Amino acid sequence: MSKMKFRKLQTMNKECSVLGFGCMRLPTIGEGDVRHIDEPKAIKLIRQGINLGINYIDTAWPYHNKESESVVGKALQDGYREKVVLVTKAPIWEYKEPADFEKYLRKQLEKLNTDHIDIYLLHALNKMRFQRVLDLNVLKAAEKAKKEGLINYIGFSFHGNYEVFCEILDAYSWDVCQIQFNYMDINSQATEKGLLYAGTKNIPVIVMEPLLGGKLVRETEETLEIVADAPTHRTLAEWAFQFVWNYPEVKVVLSGMNTEAQLLENVQSAESSCPNSMNPIEFEVIEKLRCAYQNLFAVPCTRCEYCMPCPSGVNIPMNLLVLNEAAWTGSADSMKGWFDSFAQTPEELAEKPNNGAAQLCVECMACIEKCPQGIQIPEELKKVVAIYKEQKDPSLVFKSERNKRN
Ligand code: SF4
Numbered sequence: 583m584s585k586m587k588f589r590k591l592q593t594m595n596k597e598c599s600v601l602g603f604g605c606m607r608l609p610t611i612g613e614g615d616v617r618h619i620d621e622p623k624a625i626k627l628i629r630q631g632i633n634l635g636i637n638y639i640d641t642a643w644p645y646h647n648k649e650s651e652s653v654v655g656k657a658l659q660d661g662y663r664e665k666v667v668l669v670t671k672a673p674i675w676e677y678k679e680p681a682d683f684e685k686y687l688r689k690q691l692e693k694l695n696t697d698h699i700d701i702y703l704l705h706a707l708n709k710m711r712f713q714r715v716l717d718l719n720v721l722k723a724a725e726k727a728k729k730e731g732l733i734n735y736i737g738f739s740f741h742g743n744y745e746v747f748c749e750i751l752d753a754y755s756w757d758v759c760q761i762q763f764n765y766m767d768i769n770s771q772a773t774e775k776g777l778l779y780a781g782t783k784n785i786p787v788i789v790m791e792p793l794l795g796g797k798l799v800r801e802t803e804e805t806l807e808i809v810a811d812a813p814t815h816r817t818l819a820e821w822a823f824q825f826v827w828n829y830p831e832v833k834v835v836l837s838g839m840n841t842e843a844q845l846l847e848n849v850q851s852a853e854s855s856c857p858n859s860m861n862p863i864e865f866e867v868i869e870k871l872r873c874a875y876q877n878l879f880a881v882p883c884t885r886c887e888y889c890m891p892c893p894s895g896v897n898i899p900m901n902l903l904v905l906n907e908a909a910w911t912g913s914a915d916s917m918k919g920w921f922d923s924f925a926q927t928p929e930e931l932a933e934k935p936n937n938g939a940a941q942l943c944v945e946c947m948a949c950i951e952k953c954p955q956g957i958q959i960p961e962e963l964k965k966v967v968a969i970y971k972e973q974k975d976p977s978l979v980f981k982s983e984r985n986k987r988n
């Protein structure tokens with residue numbers, strides 16, 4: 583019998599499982615190829631999750647090259663739709679005019695094979711995208727869809743900094759919000775302060791990336807030693823999940839599961855979750871893990887954006903993000919496509935304002951004093967160029983840095 587834990591989303595008087603099924607990392611055909619979902623495996627896994635007590639299913643228009651919603655729609659046939667809170671997201675970046683809200687919503691309903699969406703989140707809001715929401719009257723269109731019964735609740739998912747998060751929270755009576763949160767992100771993204779602020783406003787918080795895209799299960803000599811010495815026996819994944827569930831403001835923690843083993847481990851972890859249950863010794867373990875992982879980053883950028891805008895149009899936080907990714911993975915592969923999507927020349931900046939690649943830095947030094955983390959930004963941008971433009975081996979680029987640390 584399922585011992586899944588549930589928490590109430592107070593704005594909608596709904597009990598949701600503390601573990602939500604995130605459908606952006608479903609099983610695929612061919613390792614690492616997100617475009618082709620292994621449908622039978624994905625459908626089986628989603629249904630197994632529901633049978634184990636998960637009742638919160640999260641997908642979005644762009645996931646898996648726009649295939650995730652259709653597969654979720656198939657998984658929710660045969661009586662499963664009625665068992666879950668179905669969440670998908672409005673692809674604001676695709677909108678050209680106000681009518682696009684309804685156009686995309688209807689396409690999504692068709693893909694999901696349902697007549698209504700329980701929670702519709704305005705996807706990945708940041709300052710710029712929220713301005714678009716306002717310019718295109720998206721909230722008015724969302725309220726109309728709510729009245730027509732096409733969606734039940736309106737929320738937003740967020741990638742930005744604390745100030746913008748609070749600004750968006752205060753701008754509307756949201757039913758729910760979704761943020762990136764884990765023990766590495768207490769001072770970045772919406773931040774712990776933002777999470778607590780949502781709590782004071784009585785807005786339920788859904789958490790994504792509890793494992794920071796899988797990084798917090800990376801086994802190193804140091805992290806394995808920390809968990810082995812810990813007073814409570816938990817895996818690296820469990821430590822990360824329990825840290826997030828410890829916040830009563832957090833209602834659902836999403837996990838993109840793609841194997842049965844992951845699903846079973848996460849369900850078991852969810853069953854033992856409890857708000858405000860971590861003790862000071864357990865927090866010490868978290869602190870040790872945080873330090874251990876921090877050392878694997880190239881730079882301590884929190885993406886606060888205080889350094890922006892750069893007069894030369896460099897998207898500093900995003901270039902540092904791809905740098906960190908190369909430091910973590912030892913390769914440029916996973917972020918090369920992202921780097922290539924930045925404006926590569928001053929001419930391309932007209933199309934992609936403030937989204938320039940590292941090589942556009944002219945070393946004016948204007949950003950350095952604005953960075954609260956003391957990052958030597960122009961120096962770090964040179965490493966981005968070395969790895970992503972000149973295709974140098976990341977381990978060689980970071981070698982001298984690591985030698986300095988050791
Ligand atoms: S040093 Fe480079 S990144 Fe920093 S503000 Fe100047 S041009 Fe932009």
Ligand code: SF4
Nearest residue numbers: 883884886887889953
């Ligand atoms: S480089 Fe510094 S100022 Fe810029 S986003 Fe990162 S932490 Fe913030």
